[in-house]
Amino acid sequence: MALPQSLRTSVTPPELELIASQQLIEIVPLISMERTAFISGAYGPLRPPNKAKIPLWMAVNLKLKKKCHIIAPEWLNIDYLQERLTRETTEPAFSDLPFRFAEISKVLLDVASDDLDNPDKLRSLLKDLREARQAKSREGLRELDHSELSLPNLCSMEINEIRPFFVQSMNVLSQIVRNPIPEPMMRP
Amino acid sequence: MPAIRRGSPPPFIPDDETPLEKLTRHWMNERHAPDILPAQEDLLGTLLDHLRRQSEVVQLLRGDPSTSEEEHIRIVLVQTEIERVKFIVRSYVRTRLFKIEKYARFITTNAEIQTRLTAAERDHASRHAKITDRHFHFSVLQSLPETQSHLDDTAIFMPPMITEPDNSIPVFVHALQNCPKITLPDGTSLEMEKGHISLTSYNVVQHLVARGEVELV
Numbered sequence: 001m002a003l004p005q006s007l008r009t010s011v012t013p014p015e016l017e018l019i020a021s022q023q024l025i026e027i028v029p030l031i032s033m034e035r036t037a038f039i040s041g042a043y044g045p046l047r048p049p050n051k052a053k054i055p056l057w058m059a060v061n062l063k064l065k066k067k068c069h070i071i072a073p074e075w076l077n078i079d080y081l082q083e084r085l086t087r088e089t090t091e092p093a094f095s096d097l098p099f100r101f102a103e104i105s106k107v108l109l110d111v112a113s114d115d116l117d118n119p120d121k122l123r124s125l126l127k128d129l130r131e132a133r134q135a136k137s138r139e140g141l142r143e144l145d146h147s148e149l150s151l152p153n154l155c156s157m158e159i160n161e162i163r164p165f166f167v168q169s170m171n172v173l174s175q176i177v178r179n180p181i182p183e184p185m186m187r188p
Numbered sequence: 189m190p191a192i193r194r195g196s197p198p199p200f201i202p203d204d205e206t207p208l209e210k211l212t213r214h215w216m217n218e219r220h221a222p223d224i225l226p227a228q229e230d231l232l233g234t235l236l237d238h239l240r241r242q243s244e245v246v247q248l249l250r251g252d253p254s255t256s257e258e259e260h261i262r263i264v265l266v267q268t269e270i271e272r273v274k275f276i277v278r279s280y281v282r283t284r285l286f287k288i289e290k291y292a293r294f295i296t297t298n299a300e301i302q303t304r305l306t307a308a309e310r311d312h313a314s315r316h317a318k319i320t321d322r323h324f325h326f327s328v329l330q331s332l333p334e335t336q337s338h339l340d341d342t343a344i345f346m347p348p349m350i351t352e353p354d355n356s357i358p359v360f361v362h363a364l365q366n367c368p369k370i371t372l373p374d375g376t377s378l379e380m381e382k383g384h385i386s387l388t389s390y391n392v393v394q395h396l397v398a399r400g401e402v403e404l405v
Contacts, residue, residue, distance in 0.1 A: 002283075038242075039239065058269075147372045147374035148388040149388070151386065170387065177374075
């Protein structure tokens with residue numbers, strides 16, 4: 001089988017994490033390394049204690065070997081997330097967050113929670129945000145028609161989560177529009 | 189065909205997009221699109237070459253006993269990246285293979301879709317179509333009445349037996365730039381700004397996907 005059944009209708013969260021891990025992040029290296037050419041570009045040189053920008057996957061690899069500290073991106077702190085949560089719960093629209101915030105924050109909380117300020121509070125804020133946004137996606141289902149649904153500021157992981165249900169619902173709606181049931185058949 | 193605004197900007201591909209980022213975008217598009225997208229033979233070739241060169245360097249350094257501890261970490265990182273890129277390449281190729289096998293019979297009769305495949309993919313499609321045809325013929329079709337014994341017979345009450353891509357299914361699009369106006373299935377029009385995300389039918393956005401103005405997410 002060229003593609004397993006589970007991968008045919010959608011992508012999986014680990015695959016989204018793989019894509020998100022290509023984004024650059026700042027670290028404070030604990031080892032030095034010359035500038036090195038990778039397939040995705042050249043990174044380095046690493047010279048402790050100078051900060052450097054490298055892809056997230058590389059930072060995770062070094063972090064697991066205790067060879068660097070990861071600097072949290074500017075949006076991953078309590079003030080920023082608290083402000084977004086307030087907006088999320090008071091305004092009807094989705095607040096703007098980085099497109100892959102769910103993947104990146106999960107990776108960072110998993111491997112580098114000791115580099116973050118108050119990781120437990122961050123976790124609970126992210127969870128609240130997720131729930132508030134999920135509720136909005138469900139509300140969005142009301143707006144669904146056969147033609148188009150705009151979802152500004154929805155994030156990659158959230159899209160993936162609602163995909164199966166939304167796509168199928170829209171499909172059904174467009175079938176109804178395309179082949180309306182003739183009048184007499186609608187009577188019980 | 190949705191109307192394209194006069195004087196619309198030329199196909200937009202960000203200049204700073206690396207080959208790997210390009211392939212990642214094509215991989216995701218391929219995964220989400222119902223149809224088979226144009227093959228990216230040159231891009232794939234570039235990346236496969238790069239993968240080979242990186243692997244050779246790693247092999248060389250691995251075999252060298254004077255490689256230091258610091259070098260060792262670099263080797264591990266390069267190796268890790270090789271595996272990441274290989275995963276994307278493999279998944280991309282497998283996704284195409286899956287669609288080619290699914291639509292094999294359709295591909296052999298449709299010249300337009302063939303232009304989107306590589307020579308090897310076309311070959312595979314026709315061989316796959318031949319084998320399944322033979323199998324259907326010997327297992328069922330040969331014992332049916334003449335008028336119903338071909339896969340491309342169009343019986344009135346039956347859905348067609350040849351699978352075609354269903355381009356009306358909805359997809360999530362993410363605009364990478366301001367897009368020209370498109371006409372939606374209900375007849376209204378939509379002008380997507382950069383960053384706009386929308387769920388709509390694939391056939392109204394497929395020309396934007398082909399031009400790289402939107403990506404499927």
